[in-house]
Amino acid sequence: MLEEKGQKNSMDRRRFLTLSTAATGAMLLSRCATPNSQQPSSVLRSQAGQLTIDLAASPTRVNLGGVRSHLLSYNQQVPGPRWEVRPGDAVEIRFKNQLDVHSNLHFHGLHLPPTGEADNPLRMVAPGETALYRFTIPSDHRAGTFWYHPHHHGNVAAQVAGGLAGLLVVRGDLDEIPEIRAAQEAFLVLQDFDLNWRGQLQEPIPVFRMWGREGNRISINGQASPTLPLPQAGLLRLRLLNASSSRVYRLQLKDHPWYLIATDGGALGEPIETDEVILASGERAELLVPGTREPGTYEIVNLPYDRGTMDMMGGTRGHGKIMGSSTQTEPIQIARLAYQEGTADIPLPKALIPVETLPEPGVTREFVFDHGIDAQTGQPFLINGQAFDHSRVDVQTRLDTVEDWFIINKAGLDHPFHLHTNSFQVVSRDRNPEPYRAWRDVVNVRAYETVQIRVPFRNFTGKTVFHCHVLDHEDQGMMGIVEIAA
Ligand code: C2O
Ligand code: CU
Ligand code: CU
DSSP states (O other): OOTTGGGHHHHHHHHHHHHHHHHHHHHBGGGSOOOOOSOOOOEEEOBTTEEEEEEEEEEEEEEETTEEEEEEEETTBSSOOEEEEOTTOEEEEEEEEOSSSOBOOEEETOOOOSSTTSSOTTOOBOTTOEEEEEEEOOTTOOOEEEEEEOOOTTTHHHHHHTTOOEEEEEOSHHHHSHHHHHSEEEEEEEEEEOBOTTSBBOOOOHHHHHHOOOOSEEEETTBSSOEEEEETTSEEEEEEEEOSSSOOEEEEETTSOEEEEEETTEEEEEEEEESEEEEOTTOEEEEEEEOOSOSSEEEEEEOOOOOBOOBOSTTOTTTTBOSOSOSOOSOEEEEEEEEEOOSSOOOOOSOOOOOOOOOOOSEEEEEEEEEOOOTTTOOSEEETTBOOOTTOOOEEEETTEEEEEEEEEOSSBOEEEEESSSOBEEEEETTEEOSSOOOBSEEEEOTTOEEEEEEEEOSOOEEEEEEESSHHHHHTTOEEEEEEEO
16 A cells, blocks of 8 residues: 555655655645535444444545545544444454555554453564454453554554554543533544645655654544534544544644543543643543633644754763654644533533552562664663564563552653553653643653653553554564563
């Protein structure tokens, strides 16, 4: 599907030179007056406790906000269909791989067995093969915004950056809070695509792959900047997913308040007024926007974000700097909120869902993220000096224990840390205590930063993975295996 291979060399230099400048102009789909004709993604809801899905991954032609594009899709949709389940539901997916390379499925953020036919990232589905995925959402699963995407080591970045991603929503107690129930709801799936002039995906040049590919087009639900209704005197609940493979979004609602109500792993204890919402690859956030301002139209913009620079040779900081630190130099509008007549006054809820306090950890570990060359594999992205090896267990833990992990980024580039199977809470960043408790499964560890997280290992045994969610880094070795023993 990456049809540019043959012309790659002639394209490389031009693309490299234009990365920092062209991105801003080309990025904003909405700047051209083309209509949004892509159909919204379908919604697949469980019925009577069961969700059964036929899901096919295939190359597809998509109208991406007026740009004819050749992408990868689930069931011909970019983003893929949104699944909605409740705690206790049984889920069955017949996944057909119609790509020409291996793929599989991962249910990012869900608390599921990491083994067998459940959330098993080490499983492989060959081209043309159909695989059955089966699991039950635990009856005490937190409500929240999760997602699914491919996880076949080595192919993850290309497949996610090609468009393979979809929302996976768990409905529950958060949705039952009266004010939230009465709120208008909108989902925003943020993706970026690196397209050539024919709308085809481009194979990233090597340095771009090192840095983590970013696209020259941002799309929101497969559209250019959408306009969302904001009920006057009511509430709009925004549910955001960063489904880009590397890009960090730094979002601001201009001249208007918004309140964070949930992170990756579900609700906060109470709404928190925020200025910027920063989402690294894989992260989610939910916000409430109260319709209490002067009626009108307000903009959500994405501000430039500095992910740092790639310095390959450890120890010689500043040398070997091979890439600029942002492909975006100006704010870009990604959505508009337009006031509309409200039906009822809805106040902001005072309290949400209490976030439990985890016990003190029994074990503390350190994970150093850095760049170098792994002696065995030659791969450049390392955790504790080693690149991923699927036959090696990096960490042994026990069920029903709590551990503190220090994620130490010794590189000049951000590395968002992600753990499968169990969500965690951030305890501190560079020793500064986290101001509020929240469940997460991704935390962006900034260049040279140390983040302390607290993880409870619950319910499921077996091997699972942790990795950098810059998916090019994951593909190039920045991943490890943790085995949870009974
Ligand atoms: Cu969203 Cu292991 O990844
Ligand atoms: Cu995941
Ligand atoms: Cu990384």
